[in-house]
Amino acid sequence: MSPEHTRILFERYPRLLGDPQMMRMIECGDGWFDLIDRALAKIEAECPRLATDPNYKGDLPTIFRIREKYGTLRIDVARETEAIARMVAEAETESEGICEACGAPGQLSAPEQEWLYVRCPGHMGKGAYGGGGNTAGPTRGGPVIWFCGDVHGRFGHVVEALEVTSLPECPAAVIFLGDLEPQEPLTKIFRRFLDAGVEPYFIHGNHEPVNADVWQNTLDGWHRNIHGRVETIAGVRIAGLGGTFRRDIWFPDHADMCDPAPKYETYDAYVNQLWPKDSARNIMLARQYSTAIFPAVVEELSRQRADVLVTHEAPSDFENGFAVIDDLARSLGVETIFNGHHHKDLSSSGKGFKAFQVGLRGIRELSGGIIRLGEPE
Ligand SMILES: [Zn+2]
Ligand SMILES: [Zn+2]
Numbered sequence: 001m002s003p004e005h006t007r008i009l010f011e012r013y014p015r016l017l018g019d020p021q022m023m024r025m026i027e028c029g030d031g032w033f034d035l036i037d038r039a040l041a042k043i044e045a046e047c048p049r050l051a052t053d054p055n056y057k058g059d060l061p062t063i064f065r066i067r068e069k070y071g072t073l074r075i076d077v078a079r080e081t082e083a084i085a086r087m088v089a090e091a092e093t094e095s096e097g098i099c100e101a102c103g104a105p106g107q108l109s110a111p112e113q114e115w116l117y118v119r120c121p122g123h124m125g126k127g128a129y130g131g132g133g134n135t136a137g138p139t140r141g142g143p144v145i146w147f148c149g150d151v152h153g154r155f156g157h158v159v160e161a162l163e164v165t166s167l168p169e170c171p172a173a174v175i176f177l178g179d180l181e182p183q184e185p186l187t188k189i190f191r192r193f194l195d196a197g198v199e200p201y202f203i204h205g206n207h208e209p210v211n212a213d214v215w216q217n218t219l220d221g222w223h224r225n226i227h228g229r230v231e232t233i234a235g236v237r238i239a240g241l242g243g244t245f246r247r248d249i250w251f252p253d254h255a256d257m258c259d260p261a262p263k264y265e266t267y268d269a270y271v272n273q274l275w276p277k278d279s280a281r282n283i284m285l286a287r288q289y290s291t292a293i294f295p296a297v298v299e300e301l302s303r304q305r306a307d308v309l310v311t312h313e314a315p316s317d318f319e320n321g322f323a324v325i326d327d328l329a330r331s332l333g334v335e336t337i338f339n340g341h342h343h344k345d346l347s348s349s350g351k352g353f354k355a356f357q358v359g360l361r362g363i364r365e366l367s368g369g370i371i372r373l374g375e376p377e
Contacts, residue, residue: 186221
């Protein structure tokens, strides 16, 4: 839900919803704002009665989560009474007929659909958050975002592609899918995009720590790394998971190759056992493994919601992919994954999301359309 609508609900129902910091966000589209507003008003009105009821003991009910699940609304109440459970059930049932994107009358997508959602005819097949949706072909009228495969030190092809693209196909943002290996400070490289009115973002791959200089150049633009978080870019919520699975840290899903149990939960846990800290070897290892994927990061990210997931590693649909990435995509509720790393152009669907692997210096746009094919190795 948009920050404005979220803020209104927190202002109207401070006792029920509590500290805005405690609830990351209301995890559904703006189309359900009125429905939620009405439900919370009813629940709140029930509470003064409870406060004077001699049979009611303990604290008054509060709400700890509001979200979309399996297509419809869920309101999770702590210390729920029977009457409140009925109000919640009514609101949840009502959500089956309200478009989550705009609030117009809608219906639940057919059960054979990969993804369940309630949409009006105009939003059927589209995301609730202004995302690319499930429509095929280039986005028409929606936000334009480019997803750039591994560039390994060269950015000229993206600048050239921008030069030959005119509005409205011109992207609002470009997102690099790792292995940037910047040969000069990243802020200097990104300045060219910002000057052209394009917001650059990235996730790291596994090649940025090749040497201290390239690493330093990468750290220079680190504030534009969306690894481990969800950033709203051009109105689309993009979750980032940079880096690769490493045998010494965590290498899930391939029990035939490596013990899938994590050896370290966090980067700190890994670095803390390196001793002495200042030996050349340990400094190198600390740099090297800062691009590994740690379980705690995936766990934390999986509790959020997003429209698109960008990763360096591949989901399991592709060769050398990982089911952990599929699970993350499903927890986030994304419609699309873009990944780099393997230097191949591939696409797939059928696991509840669309997956696009972007080739070496390849570029795809939000709905998966190819802007620039990957280069041969
Ligand atoms: Zn690469
Ligand atoms: Zn890579």
